[in-house]
Amino acid sequence: MPKIKPDPEEMLPLTPAVFHVLLALVDGERHGYAIMQEVAEHTGGQIIMGPGTLYGTVKRLIESKLIEESAKRPDPHLDDERRRYYRLSGFGQRVVKAEARRYAEMVKVARGKGLISKPAILLTAGEL
Amino acid sequence: MPATEQNQLLVLSQKLYVRLLKVYPQAHRELYGDAIVQLFRDQCRDAWRESHSWGLVKLWLRVLPDLVKTSISEHLHELKGKKPMFEKTFGAFHLDTTPLKAFFTVFVIVVVLVFSVAAVGTFLLPDSYAGTARIKLEATAIHAKGRDGSPIIVSGYDPHLLQREFEVIESETVLNRVIEELNLQSAWGKKYAAGTRLADSQTLELLRNRLTLRPVRNTGLIEIRVFSEDRVEAASIANLIAEVYAYRANRQKSVPHSPRVEISDRAEPGLRPVRPNRPLNLALGASGGMLLGLAIGGVAALIARLKVGSSREPAPLHSSIETSIQQSSSAQRPTLSDRIFGGLWLAIGAVLSGIILFFMFTELPKLAEFKLTPDILLAILFAVFWGVTAVIALFLSQGKSWARYYIGALGVLLTWYFVLTLHVPGPPSMRWGGATLGLVTAIATFWPRRKNAAKAG
Numbered sequence: 001m002p003k004i005k006p007d008p009e010e011m012l013p014l015t016p017a018v019f020h021v022l023l024a025l026v027d028g029e030r031h032g033y034a035i036m037q038e039v040a041e042h043t044g045g046q047i048i049m050g051p052g053t054l055y056g057t058v059k060r061l062i063e064s065k066l067i068e069e070s071a072k073r074p075d076p077h078l079d080d081e082r083r084r085y086y087r088l089s090g091f092g093q094r095v096v097k098a099e100a101r102r103y104a105e106m107v108k109v110a111r112g113k114g115l116i117s118k119p120a121i122l123l124t125a126g127e128l
Numbered sequence: 129m130p131a132t133e134q135n136q137l138l139v140l141s142q143k144l145y146v147r148l149l150k151v152y153p154q155a156h157r158e159l160y161g162d163a164i165v166q167l168f169r170d171q172c173r174d175a176w177r178e179s180h181s182w183g184l185v186k187l188w189l190r191v192l193p194d195l196v197k198t199s200i201s202e203h204l205h206e207l208k209g210k211k212p213m214f215e216k217t218f219g220a221f222h223l224d225t226t227p228l229k230a231f232f233t234v235f236v237i238v239v240v241l242v243f244s245v246a247a248v249g250t251f252l253l254p255d256s257y258a259g260t261a262r263i264k265l266e267a268t269a270i271h272a273k274g275r276d277g278s279p280i281i282v283s284g285y286d287p288h289l290l291q292r293e294f295e296v297i298e299s300e301t302v303l304n305r306v307i308e309e310l311n312l313q314s315a316w317g318k319k320y321a322a323g324t325r326l327a328d329s330q331t332l333e334l335l336r337n338r339l340t341l342r343p344v345r346n347t348g349l350i351e352i353r354v355f356s357e358d359r360v361e362a363a364s365i366a367n368l369i370a371e372v373y374a375y376r377a378n379r380q381k382s383v384p385h386s387p388r389v390e391i392s393d394r395a396e397p398g399l400r401p402v403r404p405n406r407p408l409n410l411a412l413g414a415s416g417g418m419l420l421g422l423a424i425g426g427v428a429a430l431i432a433r434l435k436v437g438s439s440r441e442p443a444p445l446h447s448s449i450e451t452s453i454q455q456s457s458s459a460q461r462p463t464l465s466d467r468i469f470g471g472l473w474l475a476i477g478a479v480l481s482g483i484i485l486f487f488m489f490t491e492l493p494k495l496a497e498f499k500l501t502p503d504i505l506l507a508i509l510f511a512v513f514w515g516v517t518a519v520i521a522l523f524l525s526q527g528k529s530w531a532r533y534y535i536g537a538l539g540v541l542l543t544w545y546f547v548l549t550l551h552v553p554g555p556p557s558m559r560w561g562g563a564t565l566g567l568v569t570a571i572a573t574f575w576p577r578r579k580n581a582a583k584a585g
Contacts, residue, residue, distance in 0.1 A: 032163055032166070032167045033166070033167050033170040036167065036171075048190065050190060050191050050193075050194025050195070050198070051164040051165075051167040051168045051171070051191070051194070052152075052164065052191075052194045052195050052197070052198030052199065053194055053197075053198055054167065055160040055163055055164050055167070056198045056201060056202060056205075058160070059156070059159065059160060060205075082162065082166065083163075083166065084163050
């Protein structure tokens with residue numbers, strides 16, 4: 001039976017927690033603590049993910065093949081070797097791009113209605 | 129603050145958190161328990177660095193609601209991920225495709241199974257011959273006196289004649305005489321009771337079960353038909369019943385309403401068996417299989433349709449990702465054990481359907497004489513109890529092993545009970561076949577299953 005290629009659009013909309021985790025992994029692989037820190041940084045400390053929420057989200061993302069656990073470890077002298085690292089899968093990258101485009105469209109609509117006076121984001125859908 | 133106090137508080141927090149992790153499902157703990165604790169340890173360190181004890185308090189105020197919320201969510205997720213037993217059983221045949229495919233798959237399987245059972249069974253059933261004797265009844269005229277005292281003859285028509293004479297033919301007086309003359313207690317004892325002479329009542333019941341009486345339309349004739357595996361015996365018994373009855377009736381000429389009886393045809397040993405009617409049984413097996421297939425196939429299609437429908441539901445705006453993603457881990461694929469279990473379920477259904485069909489086709493003429501013995505009543509109650517509780521367990525079990533063991537164990541007991549205690553009609557090979565089916569069901573039920581593949585994820 002031919003394998004049907006999953007459509008990223010079917011995954012949308014993502015919950016904020018999922019979107020933030022995927023965004024945190026766009027720049028490369030990270031462990032749980034690094035993901036949490038990056039999410040806190042992106043949101044100005046508004047979202048601090050608890051351990052349960054973070055790993056619950058990670059579990060769902062692995063099950064849905066949006067992210068995968070990385071086998072590579074950094075230099076064990078620099079980091080705790082027990083840490084588990086995660087990275088975006090190819091499908092995960094397509095999903096996070098699609099979600100970002102969706103947000104960009106929403107911002108465009110908001111701007112058209114005068115809710116946002118000047119461009120709030122620098123990245124366009126094409127750049128993603 | 130001294131370093132020892134810091135260490136003590138951090139260690140205490142971590143120990144407490146480790147204990148609290150037990151609220152998560154075991155599979156989740158095994159997968160992510162260490163990582164969660166590690167992250168909490170990092171957060172503790174940050175919180176301490178930020179504002180010492182107060183930082184830890186703030187962390188706990190954040191972590192506790194997170195723990196409660198996510199533990200509930202994980203338990204729900206675990207339940208969602210498990211397929212009900214019913215789906216697993218049918219999933220063994222890949223019914224989780226389209227409703228049409230599910231219908232045809234189940235339909236074909238059921239038709240083939242029921243027809244096969246009917247075919248095998250009808251060829252395994254012993255041949256039965258019929259011996260038919262015919263007797264002629266003539267109602268006697270009744271002599272009476274008119275109002276003026278002159279003799280008159282009343283017409284011989286009696287609407288209750290046949291019914292009354294049928295009772296006489298089947299009476300103990302007539303049949304016991306036949307049994308004595310042919311020594312059927314010993315003859316049938318050798319055949320059916322390993323040489324032990326049968327009791328009079330048992331022999332009488334057996335003879336009555338093998339005897340059918342019917343009037344031949346518009347002739348005044350009664351057909352006495354006896355069935356037996358031995359064609360000579362069938363004819364002998366039919367002839368002797370006719371003779372004993374005729375002798376008795378003609379001896380009582382003086383009794384009012386007593387008819388004159390004459391043997392018009394004597395029974396001859398049949399050349400061909402009359403039971404089982406193989407073409408009819410095969411045709412009925414095929415049609416019965418199709419009807420059963422339509423019903424079960426319809427249920428399978430309905431389940432497949434519900435599944436397809438639910439998977440196409442759009443993800444809600446605030447959905448968590450798990451509701452918008454289909455679960456497709458290898459843990460959900462039916463195992464070999466699931467396939468055997470599912471196959472045996474259908475096989476047992478087909479065998480029971482076959483037995484019902486045989487009863488219908490071979491025992492239907494005797495249905496009026498059917499007696500609800502305590503054994504049969506117990507078996508029926510057992511079957512109903514098993515059926516009802518099995519359906520409830522299938523829908524409520526969520527894939528837990530207890531339902532599988534429960535249904536399987538009861539199914540095995542029921543199969544053996546039916547096969548060994550109630551003496552299913554047919555040769556001993558059928559009983560052994562049924563007992564083997566029960567044994568294989570037991571093995572499939574309790575066969576160790578593959579560990580949940582999710583743990584490897």
